Amino acid sequence: xxxxxxxxxxxxxxxxxxxxxxxxxxxxxxxxxxxxxxxxxxxxxxxxxxxxxxxxxxxxxxxxxxxxxxxxxxxxxxxxxxxxxxxxxxxxxxxxxxxxxxxxxxxxxxxxxxxxxxxxxxxxxxxxxxxxxxxxxxxxxxxxxxxxxxxxxxxxxxxxxxxxxxxxxxxxxxxxxxxxxxxxxxxxxxxxxxxxxxxxxxxxxxxxxxxxxxxxxxxxxxxxxxxxxxxxxxxxxxxxxxxxxxxxxxxxxxxxxxxxxxxxxxxxxxxxxxxxxxxxxxxxxxxxxxxxxxxxxxxxxxxxxxxxxxxxxxxxxxxxxxxxxxxxxxxxxxxxxxxxxxxxxxxxxxxxxxxxxxxxxxxxxxxxxxxxxxxxxxxxxxxxxxxxxxxxxxxxxxxxxxxxxxxxxxxxxxxxxxxxxxxxxxxxxxxxxxxxxxxxxxxxxxxxxxxxxxxxxxxxxxxxxxxxxxxxxxxxx
Amino acid sequence: xxxxxxxxxxxxxxxxxxxxxxxxxxxxxxxxxxxxxxxxxxxxxxxxxxxxxxxxxxxxxxxxxxxxxxxxxxxxxxxxxxxxxxxxxxxxxxxxxxxxxxxxxxxxxxxxxxxxxxxxxxxxxxxxxxxxxxxxxxxxxxxxxxxxxxxxxxxxxxxxxxxxxxxxxxxxxxxxxxxxxxxxxxxxxxxxxxxxxxxxxxxxxxxxxxxxxxxxxxxxxxxxxxxxxxxxxxxxxxxxxxxxxxxxxxxxxxxxxxxxxxxxxxxxxxxxxxxxxxxxxxxxxxxxxxxxxxxxxxxxxxxxxxxxxxxxxxxxxxxxxxxxxxxxxxxxxxxxxxxxxxxxxxxxxxxxxxxxxxxxxxxxxxxxxxxxxxxxxxxxxxxxxxxxxxxxxxxx
Numbered sequence: 001x002x003x004x005x006x007x008x009x010x011x012x013x014x015x016x017x018x019x020x021x022x023x024x025x026x027x028x029x030x031x032x033x034x035x036x037x038x039x040x041x042x043x044x045x046x047x048x049x050x051x052x053x054x055x056x057x058x059x060x061x062x063x064x065x066x067x068x069x070x071x072x073x074x075x076x077x078x079x080x081x082x083x084x085x086x087x088x089x090x091x092x093x094x095x096x097x098x099x100x101x102x103x104x105x106x107x108x109x110x111x112x113x114x115x116x117x118x119x120x121x122x123x124x125x126x127x128x129x130x131x132x133x134x135x136x137x138x139x140x141x142x143x144x145x146x147x148x149x150x151x152x153x154x155x156x157x158x159x160x161x162x163x164x165x166x167x168x169x170x171x172x173x174x175x176x177x178x179x180x181x182x183x184x185x186x187x188x189x190x191x192x193x194x195x196x197x198x199x200x201x202x203x204x205x206x207x208x209x210x211x212x213x214x215x216x217x218x219x220x221x222x223x224x225x226x227x228x229x230x231x232x233x234x235x236x237x238x239x240x241x242x243x244x245x246x247x248x249x250x251x252x253x254x255x256x257x258x259x260x261x262x263x264x265x266x267x268x269x270x271x272x273x274x275x276x277x278x279x280x281x282x283x284x285x286x287x288x289x290x291x292x293x294x295x296x297x298x299x300x301x302x303x304x305x306x307x308x309x310x311x312x313x314x315x316x317x318x319x320x321x322x323x324x325x326x327x328x329x330x331x332x333x334x335x336x337x338x339x340x341x342x343x344x345x346x347x348x349x350x351x352x353x354x355x356x357x358x359x360x361x362x363x364x365x366x367x368x369x370x371x372x373x374x375x376x377x378x379x380x381x382x383x384x385x386x387x388x389x390x391x392x393x394x395x396x397x398x399x400x401x402x403x404x405x406x407x408x409x410x411x412x413x414x415x416x417x418x419x420x421x422x423x424x425x426x427x428x429x430x431x432x433x434x435x436x437x438x439x440x441x442x443x444x445x446x447x448x449x450x451x452x453x454x455x456x457x458x459x460x461x462x463x464x465x466x467x468x469x470x471x472x473x474x475x476x477x
Numbered sequence: 478x479x480x481x482x483x484x485x486x487x488x489x490x491x492x493x494x495x496x497x498x499x500x501x502x503x504x505x506x507x508x509x510x511x512x513x514x515x516x517x518x519x520x521x522x523x524x525x526x527x528x529x530x531x532x533x534x535x536x537x538x539x540x541x542x543x544x545x546x547x548x549x550x551x552x553x554x555x556x557x558x559x560x561x562x563x564x565x566x567x568x569x570x571x572x573x574x575x576x577x578x579x580x581x582x583x584x585x586x587x588x589x590x591x592x593x594x595x596x597x598x599x600x601x602x603x604x605x606x607x608x609x610x611x612x613x614x615x616x617x618x619x620x621x622x623x624x625x626x627x628x629x630x631x632x633x634x635x636x637x638x639x640x641x642x643x644x645x646x647x648x649x650x651x652x653x654x655x656x657x658x659x660x661x662x663x664x665x666x667x668x669x670x671x672x673x674x675x676x677x678x679x680x681x682x683x684x685x686x687x688x689x690x691x692x693x694x695x696x697x698x699x700x701x702x703x704x705x706x707x708x709x710x711x712x713x714x715x716x717x718x719x720x721x722x723x724x725x726x727x728x729x730x731x732x733x734x735x736x737x738x739x740x741x742x743x744x745x746x747x748x749x750x751x752x753x754x755x756x757x758x759x760x761x762x763x764x765x766x767x768x769x770x771x772x773x774x775x776x777x778x779x780x781x782x783x784x785x786x787x788x789x790x791x792x793x794x795x796x797x798x799x800x801x802x803x804x805x806x807x808x809x810x811x812x813x814x815x816x817x818x819x820x821x822x823x824x825x826x827x828x829x830x831x832x833x834x835x836x837x838x839x840x841x842x843x844x845x846x847x848x849x850x851x852x853x854x855x856x857x858x859x860x861x862x863x864x865x866x867x868x869x870x871x872x873x
Contacts, residue, residue: 342598343596343597343598344597344598344599344601344615345595345597345601347609347613348604348606348607348609349609350607350608350609351606351607351608351609353606354606354607354608355608355609357608358608358610361608361610362608362609362610377727378727379610379727381727385722385724385727385728406626406729406732406733407622407625407626407733408622408625408678409614409618409619409621409622409625409677409678410618410675410677410678411614411615411617411618411621411677411678412675412676412677413598413599413615413617413618413676413677414613414614414615414618415613421614421618423612423614423618425622425726425733427729431729432727432729433726433727433728433729433731434726434727435612435614435726436612437612448625448626448629459609467609468609469609469610
């Protein structure tokens with residue numbers, strides 16, 4: 001006798017696109033070759049896979065009180081080896097220490113694969129994060145066609161909350177062949193002749209999709225929405241063309257590659273998020289990803305989707321992208337242009353013990369509130385500035401509280417990977433003042449009274465230690 | 478309980494001050510030896526006559542050995558102090574108390590800093606291992622926060638504000654041009670100051686004090702002994718020091734148009750000295766003009782101008798060398814230079830010269846008042862330490 005497992009699927013989701021876009025024509029202008037049409041998303045100098053993962057997860061978790069049992073991070077560009085990256089995201093989200101945090105690092109395939117494992121499991125609730133920074137040598141196709149982004153899906157059984165989309169089935173095909181590879185430590189990957197893997201990918205993709213649809217019980221009508229994702233652009237186009245010709249014309253989701261780029265491990269997730277942003281309840285979605293094999297998953301949206309959609313949407317974030325980024329800055333941020341630093345000492349690396357002692361502050365942006373006077377202290381204090389009460393404080397999470405600029409300056413002397421540093425003194429709604437750096441901001445357009453919100457960033461790296469902390473950015477809403 | 482001060486209990490009987498600037502040919506040892514020996518000569522004493530030493534330096538050495546080794550001191554007590562940019566004043570304050578207590582007959586306060594050997598622009602801080610969350614603003618950026626906040630609060634146009642800051646730098650350069658010990662010894666045109674490359678916020682290079690090397694020293698004895706050393710001792714009327722709770726960056730009631738620490742230390746100093754109307758009673762002031770907006774705000778915090786009015790007084794020339802209250806007649810940090818540990822004592826050195834009528838004639842202040850004020854601060858707006866002293870040519 002077999003028992004039907006409890007329904008599982010997506011409980012919440014969110015995507016994060018960084019603020020900046022590089023117009024591919026700027027590459028062509030600078031180098032005389034490379035580039036192309038459209039734009040790609042670019043992680044800022046103070047962003048990495050962990051910080052973008054945090055931002056996507058914040059979007060996903062903001063509208064739900066369901067807590068995960070497991071947090072996974074999938075990426076091709078881990079900020080650390082040996083040290084687990086997911087623990088940084090875990091700390092920034094201020095998750096309970098009882099939540100497992102673990103990485104899936106290596107090929108882009110891990111993005112959709114980890115999501116499938118999470119969406120199909122009734123045993124635990126997983127926050128499945130996929131985050132990536134993709135680039136290549138100046139002038140390469142990878143540089144122009146890559147994109148930086150993150151997606152987060154809270155997955156589990158409907159016993160823990162309302163499903164926004166139910167898992168119906170999945171299928172995979174795995175093969176060993178040499179298409180794209182990179183030695184650890186290299187800044188760019190290498191590829192075999194594109195036509196070699198095209199045929200292999202096409203066959204695997206069609207097989208995986210057919211089997212997944214069959215498992216999902218979808219007949220010849222096919223899914224209402226289909227996402228075709230993957231790192232092999234040519235095979236992706238071929239598969240898309242074949243499926244369109246087979247009757248799925250009009251149901252294949254817009255390819256984000258033109259405006260955002262191919263987002264590595266985050267590609268399938270961000271593309272799925274974009275479909276969830278606009279799908280109707282009761283519709284089926286198939287996601288197909290080509291990456292050293294083919295993976296396909298089929299989901300059906302529920303009536304809860306409409307109320308459970310996050311803000312900002314993928315479309316909102318595409319819309320608000322800043323295309324003002326110049327190519328030299330892009331190269332500098334990605335480490336391909338070694339620029340003269342200011343005549344200032346390198347920053348000190350954050351020390352282990354103090355960073356651990358202030359874990360909730362440094363990573364979670366949790367301040368302290370005087371229980372008797374209500375005065376909010378950032379950073380948290382043991383002695384109140386208002387009345388001097390000692391050890392009568394309660395933690396107060398401030399990461400999602402809006403603030404207003406009280407005063408600011410543009411520091412042209414301070415060390416920065418992208419000078420000048422814009423620093424502001426901000427007053428939070430409901431109390432609490434903080435002095436911090438600003439990011440994603442035009443130094444000529446800051447004004448006293450501007451609204452800001454907090455964002456998790458990598459301030460700098462010293463002696464191989466990434467200094468994660470919070471900055472303010474102009475409010476997006 | 479209370480702050481009682483040591484008015485007229487101790488006096489300065491000798492001082493020394495090196496030229497401030499880029500001393501590529503002198504080390505910390507050389508600067509200390511030069512300042513100390515000039516002070517010995519000034520007081521007419523031998524090194525062995527000094528009973529105890531207080532050395533102020535922020536980062537140019539640690540422990541009393543930084544002084545005892547180059548001076549080859551004969552097993553005397555040497556305290557090494559650090560209190561940010563008020564380090565030199567802190568050395569002086571502690572030496573004064575030691576003499577007033579009766580513990581020692583003769584004490585030396587000496588400050589030194591060798592900034593130019595670091596190879597970096599601006600100040601280089603030393604911090605204990607930390608969690609990496611502290612804002613890493615440079616000093617000019619921290620102090621530049623004052624300018625837009627002040628302008629907004631008092632409705633000063635951006636262009637007028639720039640004019641005010643420029644005039645402060647222009648005045649201090651003009652005074653420094655008359656000072657052979659100053660780092661920058663020439664007048665600078667207002668257009669040059671206003672057009673200098675931006676460093677932080679509205680502050681250009683010329684709004685910043687000089688990064689320099691230097692040393693200054695004072696010899697302190699009990700007031701009743703002073704005339705054994707000189708006919709014109711300078712008496713200590715007040716020594717006030719305040720360390721604030723660093724509330725500025727966390728307390729939203731702080732508006733970046735004042736230093737609460739300065740207000741508190743000035744109030745304490747005036748009470749110790751019995752001063753009720755600083756503008757009427759003080760002959761000159763040496764204040765901590767690390768950046769031009771600092772001097773502007775200090776004029777109000779020290780009671781030299783009503784709130785919101787200092788910008789008008791600065792434009793009117795009230796604080797010029799020939800104004801109602803000369804401020805920084807020696808050129809200030811701006812033009813004399815700012816070797817951290819030495820600056821507080823350098824301010825006292827100018828009081829020593831001016832109140833004894835020994836300043837070069839071209840900058841000697843003609844006045845019938847006999848009190849001088851020094852103000853020295855360290856840190857940043859909203860989170861600083863502040864020192865105010867009152868010294869005078871007459872006892873009682």
